Amino acid sequence: MSWACVLLPQLALDGVLRRRPPSDEPLVLVSGPAQARIVHAANAPARAAGIYRGQKLVAAQALLQQFTMIEHDAEDEGRWHRLLAAWAYRYSGEVGLYAHAVVLEVSRSLNLFGPWSRFESLLRNDLQELGFRHRVALAPTPHAAYVLAGMQDGIAVMSPEALRDALAPVPIARARLPDDATQGLPSMGIRTLGQVFKLPRAGLQRRFGENLVAQLDRLTGDEPTPMDSYRPPDAFEQRMEWTHEIEHVEALVFPLRRLTGDLAAYLAGRDGGVQRFELELEHRSGPPTHVTVGMLAAARDAALLFDCARGRLERLALHQPVMAMRLVARELPPFVPAGRDLFDARPVHAVPLEQLRERLRARLGEEAIRQLHRTVDPRPEKAQSDVTHVKAATSPETLPRPTWLLESPCPLRGPAPEVIAGPERIETGWWDGGDIRRDYYVVRTSQGQCAWVFCAPGEQGGWMLHGWFA
Amino acid sequence: MGQVLALDSLLHSRQVWHGRAAPVPSGSQPTGWAALDAVLPAGGWPEHAMTEILLPADGVGELQLVLPTLARLTREDRPVVVISPPYVPYVAGWEARGVVMSRVDIVQADERDVLWAAEQCLRSASCAAVLAWPAHADDRSLRRLQVAADTGKALSFVFRDRRHAVQASPAALRLELESTPAWQVRVRKCRGGNPPVSAVPLASGWS
Incomplete structure (x- = not known):
C-alpha cells in the first residue's frame, strides 16, 4: 500500500x-469572540508586514494601516x-x-x-x-x-x-x-x-x-489504519460570496471561472457529466436571479462549461448588484467522451464541433442552430422540419425543387416571366385543415433568375414567388 | 545622374533582381465546375482562405456555384455551416444536388452577430466550409474572416451584393456572378495569378 x-x-x-x-x-482572516479578535490567517503581503497567525487583531492593526479583513468561516473551510x-x-x-x-x-x-x-x-x-x-x-x-x-x-x-x-x-x-x-x-x-x-x-x-x-x-504500518472512505455526494452545489457588491456582469466572469472549474474537477472525480446546471445570483433584497445553462450533450470540460455559462451570463441584464453566486448541478448523467481520430491533424487550438455549437447557442439563442431534414409532407411549407421526432422521408424527391424557399410566398414583381417548366399541381392538406391547391411552375425572370412560382389552378398569371433555383 | 539606361542592359548585368511570383500550391478543393477550375490559379477554391461572391440579386445561381463543393464535403462526412442565409435552404433541392443535410448546420444570427458567428466557426477548425451572408461587412471584418479561415484551415464563402465590387477586399478570390445575358462568372481577383479577362460561362440549367 x-x-x-x-x-x-x-x-x-x-x-x-x-x-x-x-x-x-494584504488580507487577513479573523476569528474569535468580538472582544478578543485574533488573526486566523494572513496572506503573503500581510505576513511580510509582520502579521502572523494567532496575533491579536489590535496588534495587527498597529503594524499595518490598511488591510482587507474577512471573517473566518469554518463551514466554508x-x-x-x-x-x-x-x-x-x-x-x-x-x-x-x-x-x-x-x-x-x-x-x-x-x-x-x-x-x-x-x-x-x-x-x-x-x-x-x-x-x-x-x-x-x-x-x-x-x-x-x-x-x-x-x-x-x-x-x-x-x-x-x-x-x-x-x-x-x-x-x-x-x-x-x-x-x-x-x-x-x-x-x-x-x-x-x-x-x-x-x-x-x-x-x-x-x-x-x-x-x-x-x-x-x-x-x-504494524496495524492497519481504520478509515472512513470518502464518498462523493450525488449533486454539486457551490456558493461564492463577496464582501462587496458586483454591479457588472463582467466582474462575475472571474468567480464564474472558479465555480465551473470546481464543477469540472468534481465531475472528473465522479466520472460524470452535466447537461444542465443553474446559476443563482443573490441580491441584497428580492428573489435571486436564476440562469439556467443547458447543453446539447453531457459535458465536463472546464473550458466548455465556462464558455457556456459565460455566454448565458453575458446576455443577462443585472437589475440589482450581486452579493453571491451559487452553482447548482443536480442531474449528473453519465459522460460519454467523444471519439476522436488518432491521426487527427487539426490545429492545436481547434474547438470541437459540439463546443462550437454550444458557444453559438449561448450567444445567439437556444434555437439559433438547426438541421433540416425532409418530411413526407408534399406541401412545400411542411416538406422540411428541424424537429427530430417528425418522420424523415426515405425516398428521394424526383421532381424539380428549388434550393431557396421563401418563408411565406410573396407576389412576383416585374415584367411577365418566361415559363420554363410546369405545371406541377400540389394539392393536399385535408387532414390538418391546411388545404392548398396550387399549380407550380419554373419561370425565368427578366433578371435571369430561375424562380419557383405558383398560381391558382388553371391560370397562368398572378404569380406567387415561393423559391429560387439559386 | 540624368543618365538614361536601357532596362535590358541593367537586367543583363544582373544588377536588378527580377522578382517572381510565389508559386501557388495546387489545391485539393475543386469547385466542381471544370471551366472555372481551369482559370483559377489553384485549380479550384483557394485553400484555407475566403472567397467572396458578389451577386446582382438573390437567386441568380449562387448556390449552384458552391453546392458541388458542399456535396463533396458533406459526403466525406465533414461539417458545413450556413450562417444567416437570406432564405430557407430547401432540403429537397439541396439533397437533389448531392448534399447530405445531416452535416449542414443552419445558424440564424442577427445582422451584427453574423460576422462573429462566421469567425467562431472558421477559427474552430471543426468546420470544412462556412457560408455567410453578412449585411454589413467592412474591409476590417472581412480581413478578420480571412485570417480566421487561414487559422482554422477552412473554406469560407461570403456572399455580398454586387455594389461592393468597387471596394477593395482582402478575399483570396473574388467572383462576380452575372445572370444576363447568360449565366457566367467573372473573376475579379485571384491570389497567385492575374484574373482572366473574359467571363467564364457556366453550363446553364435550373435544376
Missing part, C-alpha cells in the same frame, strides 16, 4: 483568495475540504479526510497514471489550477504520509523498511501523536520519534495508555 497525503496548510485562506481576482493587497476530496476521488477509490489534509491510496493508481514522479506532478498541476497551496508526501501508511507532508514537501518513502528511518528524526511536536503524549514525552527528554520507537512498548502503554501505542503502530 502507498498513501499520498496532500496537506493544505492555508485551506481557509486559499478558499477566500481564490474567489477574488489576484492582487497584492469544510466545503473546500470536501471539494478537494471530490477532486482526489478522481485519482483513487480510497480517499480519507484528515484535518487540513486529504489522503489517498495510490498503489493501484500508479499503474494508471505512471510512476510517482509523474503522478505527483499531475496532482500538483491540478491543485495549482484550483488555487490551493499544498504539500505532498508519499508513504506506506496514511498517517506516516500525513506526518511527513508536514515535515518536508515532496518526500516519497516507498518501502516500509525505509519508513522508520524517515520517521526517526521527526520531532515529537510535529508527529501528530495524542495530546498527552505530545506534552509528556518532551518533558521526559524524548525529542524525536526515533527515540520513541526505541522505548519498551509495555512501559509506554502503562504511562500513556492504549492510544499512543496504537497510534505508533498505525504510523509504522
Whole structure:
C-alpha cells in the first residue's frame, strides 16, 4: 500500500483568495469572540508586514494601516475540504479526510497514471489550477504520509523498511501523536520519534495508555489504519460570496471561472457529466436571479462549461448588484467522451464541433442552430422540419425543387416571366385543415433568375414567388 | 545622374533582381465546375482562405456555384455551416444536388452577430466550409474572416451584393456572378495569378 497525503496548510485562506481576482493587497482572516479578535490567517503581503497567525487583531492593526479583513468561516473551510476530496476521488477509490489534509491510496493508481514522479506532478498541476497551496508526501501508511507532508514537501518513502528511518528524526511536536503524549514525552527528554520507537512498548502503554501505542503502530504500518472512505455526494452545489457588491456582469466572469472549474474537477472525480446546471445570483433584497445553462450533450470540460455559462451570463441584464453566486448541478448523467481520430491533424487550438455549437447557442439563442431534414409532407411549407421526432422521408424527391424557399410566398414583381417548366399541381392538406391547391411552375425572370412560382389552378398569371433555383 | 539606361542592359548585368511570383500550391478543393477550375490559379477554391461572391440579386445561381463543393464535403462526412442565409435552404433541392443535410448546420444570427458567428466557426477548425451572408461587412471584418479561415484551415464563402465590387477586399478570390445575358462568372481577383479577362460561362440549367 502507498498513501499520498496532500496537506493544505492555508485551506481557509486559499478558499477566500481564490474567489477574488489576484492582487497584492494584504488580507487577513479573523476569528474569535468580538472582544478578543485574533488573526486566523494572513496572506503573503500581510505576513511580510509582520502579521502572523494567532496575533491579536489590535496588534495587527498597529503594524499595518490598511488591510482587507474577512471573517473566518469554518463551514466554508469544510466545503473546500470536501471539494478537494471530490477532486482526489478522481485519482483513487480510497480517499480519507484528515484535518487540513486529504489522503489517498495510490498503489493501484500508479499503474494508471505512471510512476510517482509523474503522478505527483499531475496532482500538483491540478491543485495549482484550483488555487490551493499544498504539500505532498508519499508513504506506506496514511498517517506516516500525513506526518511527513508536514515535515518536508515532496518526500516519497516507498518501502516500509525505509519508513522508520524517515520517521526517526521527526520531532515529537510535529508527529501528530495524542495530546498527552505530545506534552509528556518532551518533558521526559524524548525529542524525536526515533527515540520513541526505541522505548519498551509495555512501559509506554502503562504511562500513556492504549492510544499512543496504537497510534505508533498505525504510523509504522504494524496495524492497519481504520478509515472512513470518502464518498462523493450525488449533486454539486457551490456558493461564492463577496464582501462587496458586483454591479457588472463582467466582474462575475472571474468567480464564474472558479465555480465551473470546481464543477469540472468534481465531475472528473465522479466520472460524470452535466447537461444542465443553474446559476443563482443573490441580491441584497428580492428573489435571486436564476440562469439556467443547458447543453446539447453531457459535458465536463472546464473550458466548455465556462464558455457556456459565460455566454448565458453575458446576455443577462443585472437589475440589482450581486452579493453571491451559487452553482447548482443536480442531474449528473453519465459522460460519454467523444471519439476522436488518432491521426487527427487539426490545429492545436481547434474547438470541437459540439463546443462550437454550444458557444453559438449561448450567444445567439437556444434555437439559433438547426438541421433540416425532409418530411413526407408534399406541401412545400411542411416538406422540411428541424424537429427530430417528425418522420424523415426515405425516398428521394424526383421532381424539380428549388434550393431557396421563401418563408411565406410573396407576389412576383416585374415584367411577365418566361415559363420554363410546369405545371406541377400540389394539392393536399385535408387532414390538418391546411388545404392548398396550387399549380407550380419554373419561370425565368427578366433578371435571369430561375424562380419557383405558383398560381391558382388553371391560370397562368398572378404569380406567387415561393423559391429560387439559386 | 540624368543618365538614361536601357532596362535590358541593367537586367543583363544582373544588377536588378527580377522578382517572381510565389508559386501557388495546387489545391485539393475543386469547385466542381471544370471551366472555372481551369482559370483559377489553384485549380479550384483557394485553400484555407475566403472567397467572396458578389451577386446582382438573390437567386441568380449562387448556390449552384458552391453546392458541388458542399456535396463533396458533406459526403466525406465533414461539417458545413450556413450562417444567416437570406432564405430557407430547401432540403429537397439541396439533397437533389448531392448534399447530405445531416452535416449542414443552419445558424440564424442577427445582422451584427453574423460576422462573429462566421469567425467562431472558421477559427474552430471543426468546420470544412462556412457560408455567410453578412449585411454589413467592412474591409476590417472581412480581413478578420480571412485570417480566421487561414487559422482554422477552412473554406469560407461570403456572399455580398454586387455594389461592393468597387471596394477593395482582402478575399483570396473574388467572383462576380452575372445572370444576363447568360449565366457566367467573372473573376475579379485571384491570389497567385492575374484574373482572366473574359467571363467564364457556366453550363446553364435550373435544376
